Amino acid sequence: MVELETRELEYVVAVAEELHFGRAAARLSIAQPALSKAVRRVEARLGVQLLVRSSRHVALTPAGEALLRHGRHALTAVGAAAEAARRAGDARTRLRLVIKPGGDANLLSGILAGYAEQPDARRVEVVFGGATDRADHVRDGRADLALLYAPFDDLTGLASETLYVEGRVALLPRGHRLAGRAEVRGADLAGEPLPRWKGVPWPAVPGEPDRSAAGPEIADVPQLVQMILLGRTIAVLPRSLVGPVYPGLVCVPVVDAPPSRLVVAWSQLDQRPLVASFVAAAVAEGRRRQAAEVANAANTANTTSLTATTAPRDDA
Structure with missing residues (x-):
């Protein structure tokens, strides 16, 4: 049995975030009395008090804090599910990739070129996120994939593959x-x-x-x-x-x-083949880049060793 409807959850979360019925009602575009009644109905159905009300003050009870914390996640999940369903049913769907400006370790062009060769490749829309919000773009459905840095970025709820390891x-x-x-x-x-x-x-x-x-x-x-x-x-x-x-x-x-890892990340719930194809192309480009750097380092070391061995000695 579903004890809360999505709209009711939106009402409670809005009041809990604003801690003011008037502001929450304006945010939701509903009348304040209707909002107050809706919150009381939720409290009665759950059998707990969510808010402490006075003429000048609204505060959260422990039950209200718990509902706010979990309610935000629930609303995000509902929105992401709706967006994923729309995109899955649209054959013209583009993949959305969110990155930090300059945060691709110079891999992006190679990744896009490799992905374009996949038979099911779609157009990739590159979105620029902020320093700390790119994982949220994937969690709430604004993006399909992200380039993130572990362990700096929070990968909770996301699947990921390492592309590049660096100091x-x-x-x-x-x-x-x-x-x-x-x-x-x-x-x-x-x-x-x-x-x-x-x-x-x-x-x-x-x-x-x-x-x-x-x-x-x-x-x-x-x-x-x-x-x-x-x-x-x-x-x-x-x-x-x-x-x-x-x-x-x-x-x-x-x-x-400890080394830093550039990873490609996507929702654990997103099992679409086009996402898997992009991940495969990204991993292949990351491996190619890492192998090239190892080979270059080995060549440099060999050249340095050879130079030291063959350098003329001054015994005078």
Whole structure:
């Protein structure tokens, strides 16, 4: 038995978010008395009080907080299901891929070229997301796939395949005490202020030790660059996200930092063949790129060794 209809859930979530019946009613485009009655009906049906009301104040009870938390997820899932059904029934459906500007490790053109060769290939619409919201684009149906960085981005509810593994670098102002180093270790950065990305809990990377101080809250890369130039923070980022280096900044490898993984991610519930075809093309391009870099590194090492072996000696 379904105890709540979607519309009722929307009503309760709106009031819980606004904590004001008037604002919630305006947001929902319904009359305030009708909204109040609808919320009371939900409380009566569930047998719990969701809101504490007074003439000037609305507050959530523990039951209301629980319904808000789970209700948001439920509404997102319903919206995503409807959008997925529409796209699955449309033979002209395009694939939507969300990425961070510059956040493809230079793989995107190769991925798109490889996918275009698939017999079931569709047109791919590339959407640019923000620093922290790209996974949400996939969860709520605004995008079919995303390029994300693990472990920085939250992959909850998403399936993923690794495309590219790389090291991390510290982005420092040119006058920083570590700016002249060829490399640094995590211990060298202890106590340094790291940015707090807007909407992301601190520390930003789950499972990593919090060895640094919380720096300013950052919403996007231009803000991050400005704060680093002002000496208010530093950043430790995947190498592919830093280049070319901005004037006034220095990029130094963090040799003991856990590697970063660029992944292609999609909803665990999305089993469409066209999504699988895109993932296969992305994985193939990632493997090709990684193998080419390994081969180049081996050739460079061999050339260096040969040069050292054949270099003339000065015995005088």
